[in-house]
Amino acid sequence: MPIIEVTLIEGRKPEQKLRLIEKLTDAAIEAVDAPRETVRVILREVPATHFAVGGKPKGWLRIPSATPTYAPWRTRRSPAMALPAADGAEPIRNCPYCS
Numbered sequence: 001m002p003i004i005e006v007t008l009i010e011g012r013k014p015e016q017k018l019r020l021i022e023k024l025t026d027a028a029i030e031a032v033d034a035p036r037e038t039v040r041v042i043l044r045e046v047p048a049t050h051f052a053v054g055g056k057p058k059g060w061l062r063i064p065s066a067t068p069t070y071a072p073w074r075t076r077r078s079p080a081m082a083l084p085a086a087d088g089a090e091p092i093r094n095c096p097y098c099s
Helices: 014-032
Strands: 003-009 040-046
Parallel strands (some): 003 040
């Protein structure tokens, strides 16, 4: 009796979850010759703030607004790519978010 557990960030449509359950069930049947009625699939949905990638909760990267989310840990720039300051001053070169 295969038991397949999947953890997802909440917010998917019921049709998407049903399709995932069907595909996982089919995969278990094909992979281990399990009878369909013995395959168990458990979907666990968690809030985005309870799911982290690279030490950063995913929910903190999503801010519902019309403007893009600023996430300095997702942006890596070399000093050659540093943008000039609006007042013409030199850009900061040793910024930990820009290296």
